[in-house]
Amino acid sequence: MTTLVIAEPSAEGVKVPTLTTLGAASKLGGEVHVLVLGQGVGAVADATAQVAGVAKVLTADAAELAHGLAENVAPLVVNLVQAGGYGHVLAPSTTFGKNVAPRVAALLDVAQISDITGVESADTFTRPIYAGNAIATVQSSDPVKVATVRGTAFEAVAATGGSASVEAASGATDSGLSKFVSQEVSKSERPELTSARVIVSGGRGMQSGDNFPLLEALADKLGAAVGASRAAVDAGFVPNDYQVGQTGKIVAPELYIAVGISGAIQHLAGMKDSKVIVAINKDEEAPIFQIADYGLVADLFKAVPELTAEI
Amino acid sequence: MKVLVAVKRVVDYNVKVRVKADGTGVDTANVKMSMNPFDEIAVEEAVRLKEAGKATEIVVVSVGPTQAQETLRTALAMGADRAILVQSDAETQPLGVAKALKALAEKEQPGLVILGKQAIDDDANQTGQMLAALLGWAQGTFASKVVPAEGTVAVTREIDGGLETVDLKLPAVVTTDLRLNEPRYASLPNIMKAKKKPLETVDAASLGVDLAPRLKTLKVAEPAKRAGGVKVGSVQELVAKLKTEARVI
Ligand SMILES: Cc1cc2nc3c(=O)[nH]c(=O)nc-3n(C[C@H](O)[C@H](O)[C@H](O)COP(=O)(O)OP(=O)(O)OC[C@H]3O[C@@H](n4cnc5c(N)ncnc54)[C@H](O)[C@@H]3O)c2cc1C
Numbered sequence: 177m178t179t180l181v182i183a184e185p186s187a188e189g190v191k192v193p194t195l196t197t198l199g200a201a202s203k204l205g206g207e208v209h210v211l212v213l214g215q216g217v218g219a220v221a222d223a224t225a226q227v228a229g230v231a232k233v234l235t236a237d238a239a240e241l242a243h244g245l246a247e248n249v250a251p252l253v254v255n256l257v258q259a260g261g262y263g264h265v266l267a268p269s270t271t272f273g274k275n276v277a278p279r280v281a282a283l284l285d286v287a288q289i290s291d292i293t294g295v296e297s298a299d300t301f302t303r304p305i306y307a308g309n310a311i312a313t314v315q316s317s318d319p320v321k322v323a324t325v326r327g328t329a330f331e332a333v334a335a336t337g338g339s340a341s342v343e344a345a346s347g348a349t350d351s352g353l354s355k356f357v358s359q360e361v362s363k364s365e366r367p368e369l370t371s372a373r374v375i376v377s378g379g380r381g382m383q384s385g386d387n388f389p390l391l392e393a394l395a396d397k398l399g400a401a402v403g404a405s406r407a408a409v410d411a412g413f414v415p416n417d418y419q420v421g422q423t424g425k426i427v428a429p430e431l432y433i434a435v436g437i438s439g440a441i442q443h444l445a446g447m448k449d450s451k452v453i454v455a456i457n458k459d460e461e462a463p464i465f466q467i468a469d470y471g472l473v474a475d476l477f478k479a480v481p482e483l484t485a486e487i
Numbered sequence: 488m489k490v491l492v493a494v495k496r497v498v499d500y501n502v503k504v505r506v507k508a509d510g511t512g513v514d515t516a517n518v519k520m521s522m523n524p525f526d527e528i529a530v531e532e533a534v535r536l537k538e539a540g541k542a543t544e545i546v547v548v549s550v551g552p553t554q555a556q557e558t559l560r561t562a563l564a565m566g567a568d569r570a571i572l573v574q575s576d577a578e579t580q581p582l583g584v585a586k587a588l589k590a591l592a593e594k595e596q597p598g599l600v601i602l603g604k605q606a607i608d609d610d611a612n613q614t615g616q617m618l619a620a621l622l623g624w625a626q627g628t629f630a631s632k633v634v635p636a637e638g639t640v641a642v643t644r645e646i647d648g649g650l651e652t653v654d655l656k657l658p659a660v661v662t663t664d665l666r667l668n669e670p671r672y673a674s675l676p677n678i679m680k681a682k683k684k685p686l687e688t689v690d691a692a693s694l695g696v697d698l699a700p701r702l703k704t705l706k707v708a709e710p711a712k713r714a715g716g717v718k719v720g721s722v723q724e725l726v727a728k729l730k731t732e733a734r735v736i
């Protein structure tokens with residue numbers, strides 16, 4: 177059985193979520209094809225053809241696909257699945273993948289397995305439920321298995337070493353249902369949250385967005401990304417895409433430093449697979465200390481500048 | 488414009504669930520149940536659209552057991568006009584729920600269907616997208632702003648890199664993210680009034696829908712536990728441990 181991986185749209189190069197999704201695909205055992213879609217994606221398709229383990233790259237290059245609108249992408253994927261006889265369709269658990277994959281699954285009249293963290297066999301997968309407080313093993317008897325893949329649970333495949341063929345996938349059309357209007361992308365020189373080696377996150381304890389430069393100074397010294405709890409985002413300290421947690425981004429860096437974050441289960445769900453967790457909180461009873469490898473009971477306004485100076 | 492809102496009864500977000508010893512699921516006996524938090528946001532948005540004169544009627548729907556009537560009553564107390572329970576005692580899965588909602592959407596002909604982006608029990612994040620697919624409608628997922636206009640709705644979406652705005656043809660499906668609004672608490676008089684609002688019960692078969700789960704749960708297990716850590720006495724000690732013990736900096 178062949179697997180179709182829907183690549184994370186990219187303006188240049190192959191994105192990490194595509195590589196980790198390919199990591200999951202490699203566990204299924206069959207041949208792996210990758211759909212690269214967007215507008216002007218020739219170079220990205222060529223880069224994808226170099227990725228280890230990819231047999232074929234399908235390129236859907238069309239103006240209608242420029243913004244990855246689900247209404248236009250899903251029918252294209254469904255056509256490919258029906259024509260190509262794919263047994264599995266995998267997409268990364270990014271906001272792109274989560275938006276598109278269920279639309280594909282419903283059009284195929286199959287269930288979707290969300291956010292898989294393990295491949296037991298070609299039809300059996302593990303996935304977290306209840307904010308990661310339980311892990312379910314689920315089996316699908318549908319003819320096509322559509323799944324989204326949790327990036328932190330799989331090893332990224334090597335970006336080089338492959339030599340896939342590249343083929344054009346035609347048939348993209350504008351559904352006429354939706355139109356892209358605008359995008360406000362947060363600009364940052366720092367690494368992306370989901371692929372950073374170190375993350376410094378701030379919570380309500382930061383008191384205001386004006387205090388986030390304290391964390392940014394620390395992050396700059398460590399080459400870290402900056403994240404946040406929901407409370408910090410809701411209060412407007414930082415933009416929405418900083419949110420780590422059950423309903424935000426799932427991260428698993430080498431080092432996660434939680435500053436002024438209490439440790440609600442919804443937050444832990446997004447970061448408890450980090451290798452080393454540090455918590456700085458003035459309340460020694462804060463639940464975050466139960467999962468932190470190193471806990472420092474201190475006022476963050478004193479401890480963070482000290483830490484930045486010390487490193 | 489009529490607005491249809493889907494609400495699910497789930498284990499309250501404050502409850503730390505326990506996995507059953509026999510590995511068949513999580514313990515939901517004597518556990519506090521509430522409306523899925525994202526669905527409260529969905530109901531609130533519909534009520535605000537009505538208050539702004541943009542919605543005429545709000546119909547709330549739940550697929551689940553008899554007890555889901557309480558969830559529907561909560562939505563009625565928040566300001567919905569009437570409720571429909573699609574009675575089902577088995578576990579519901581997104582594709583089946585989407586099919587039931589599709590059947591009701593065809594009957595009710597809403598201009599907008601609002602769902603939560605994710606149910607906090609199954610963490611699936613699928614139902615709205617599936618419903619939009621089955622209806623052949625546009626989808627505005629993870630919405631942080633919803634602005635209806637003549638024949639279209641502008642939806643601002645929370646995406647990985649920031650925010651994106653799309654214009655959708657109506658009728659459309661919208662799923663809510665956390666920043667869309669802050670749901671109100673139902674006042675006591677409104678809770679009393681809600682008891683008199685119409686609540687209809689239908690079964691899935693009468694809608695011609697098969698709710699049987701497609702995915703079989705073979706096992707539910709506890710996640711790997713983190714070994715407890717240590718408290719350090721100072722920033723200097725922390726830095727030393729990170730350098731020599733954990734070796735991450
Ligand atoms: C449906 C739903 C989804 C959710 N999804 C998410 C999610 O994805 N991610 C997420 O993070 N949350 C999520 N939440 C919210 C979650 O339940 C918590 O409310 C949130 O994580 C709390 O954020 P916090 O720890 O920053 O704030 P608080 O719980 O208020 O904690 C602030 C902490 O800062 C400490 N502090 C204050 N001042 C100082 C100081 N000067 N020095 C040191 N420490 C200080 C305090 O002791 C306290 O422990 C969700 C909730 C719901 C209902």
Ligand SMILES: Nc1ncnc2c1ncn2[C@@H]1O[C@H](COP(=O)(O)O)[C@@H](O)[C@H]1O
Nearest residue numbers: 493494550602603605606611612613614
């Ligand atoms: N059984 C149900 N009854 C009513 N609405 C539901 C049900 N299941 C899911 N939904 C809706 O679909 C959204 C997403 O759920 P899910 O796809 O399961 O994460 C929820 O926030 C609800 O709005």
